[in-house]
Amino acid sequence: MSIKCRFCPIRNFPLFQQLSEAEVAFMERFKVGEMTVQPDTPILSAGSSSPQIFTALKGFGLRYKLLEDGRRQVLSFIFPGDLIGLQAGVMNQMTHSVDSTTSMTLCVFNRNELWSLFRNFPARAYDLTWIAASEERFLGEALTAIGQKSAFESMCWALSRIYRRLEALQMDERRSVPLPYRQQDLADALGLSLVHTNKTLAKLRERQIANWSEGRLTVNDIQALEEMGLVESKLPRPRPLI
Amino acid sequence: MSIKCRFCPIRNFPLFQQLSEAEVAFMERFKVGEMTVQPDTPILSAGSSSPQIFTALKGFGLRYKLLEDGRRQVLSFIFPGDLIGLQAGVMNQMTHSVDSTTSMTLCVFNRNELWSLFRNFPARAYDLTWIAASEERFLGEALTAIGQKSAFESMCWALSRIYRRLEALQMDERRSVPLPYRQQDLADALGLSLVHTNKTLAKLRERQIANWSEGRLTVNDIQALEEMGLVESKLPRPRPLI
DNA sequence: CGGTGAGTTGATACGCATCAACAGAAGTGG
DNA sequence: CCACTTCTGTTGATGCGTATCAACTCACCG
Structure with a gap:
């Protein structure tokens, strides 16, 4: 049903x-x-x-x-x-x-x-175009991250994007959101090796900026994350839902 | 006028x-x-x-x-x-x-x-969405090149994409198309340093696969270029022109 | 209780970045 | 007209960031 x-x-x-x-x-x-x-x-x-x-x-x-x-x-x-x-x-x-x-x-x-x-x-058709343009925009950002940023910067970018999005879906509880992927998935998203992804995550943990473990991402310092990730527009803008 | x-x-x-x-x-x-x-x-x-x-x-x-x-x-x-x-x-x-x-x-x-x-x-609106989706598709390909491929592979991918596109615009003459950019532009497209871009281009020249100099790209072996660039769909598909 | 998948950590290797220097072409001002 | 600068391309030397390899832990599962 x-x-x-x-x-x-x-x-x-x-x-x-x-x-x-x-x-x-x-x-x-x-x-x-x-x-x-x-x-x-x-x-x-x-x-x-x-x-x-x-x-x-x-x-x-x-x-x-x-x-x-x-x-x-x-x-x-x-x-x-x-x-x-x-x-x-x-x-x-x-x-x-x-x-x-x-x-x-x-x-x-x-x-x-x-x-x-x-x-x-036509209004829904417009929304579809909006969505396609928005995906394009996202991939442009991803390309910039992978092409120009260091592993550490890219990871900050990715995690802050993810956190902000899940927060907008009201999935956050005490600075923590569910994130049920494997490290390999993030590695393949950022064009990094699994090992280096792991070590970069460890660095974020040490520095008390963010902690992704056991399927949850906890962000202690969203501001640091966004700064180090060179994030442009912090909050996701309202999008059409088709 | x-x-x-x-x-x-x-x-x-x-x-x-x-x-x-x-x-x-x-x-x-x-x-x-x-x-x-x-x-x-x-x-x-x-x-x-x-x-x-x-x-x-x-x-x-x-x-x-x-x-x-x-x-x-x-x-x-x-x-x-x-x-x-x-x-x-x-x-x-x-x-x-x-x-x-x-x-x-x-x-x-x-x-x-x-x-x-x-x-x-609506037919033109559909075309606009088509175009946006097509840009998204292209950026996905670029992301895959930069994220996963070696410098040499990425460059083969990029040059073959460029050549095929200009060929479709009938700008080719004896395997050669105009390409009036600087090496720095290609470097920034592929997330490579200028120096490494230069050396990779030199390698393509030595191996007699492609030669980009003086504003023209000459492709001697388009097949080799596409194979080494792991190119998926060789020819650009017909697109709407708005 | 062996097997498999995910995460972790240390040692080593290499692709590409960075630094440096130079050449040729084109523009600029004296 | 010539010095001078600036821009682009080229090449060699060196170094770093990340990949690769290897080994281990722990959880889970059949």
């Missing part, structure tokens, strides 16, 4: 732009169902052209690209509110893969409806 | 999706003018919210982000056909800057018209 959008558990967070009742009603028609997946389940894979697009409602996932020889670049961590598969939606081809990390609940939308959305709901 | 879209010098290349006459007529109304800029001129800058968006018609440019301390990440090279400023268009805020490298001719569009485009021309 699928949740109606009007009862969406995350829609009312300040992180998301608020919709009128009519708009929520439209979303309910656009949503064709819900899907729950086990941990470590492939959701979309590179090269495929899924008939569906998703929005993460609950749980954590990973967006990544693989090279032939097995090297992996993690493009982003997926949190509740993230749209999954827009690429396949508009370009008919995924160039990256998406896996769940924990068990997840996903809203399911029909790719065929995309076109009718563009024809009939 | 501004060129009518129907006489657009690049629109008929196979690189671009072809429009009906009615659609071209609409583009002519959407286009408010043309702008030419000198080499090394700022076109858009990070933080600003330009009232205009552009399409490059002629010339070469750079998209980049600066850190406070002056480090620079080049996000992409801008070639004819590229849309500039979509971010500012939909998100009302540029997070990167765009400069011309050579003199450029740009088609100018009015940001205010964007919304009317979404309301009245």
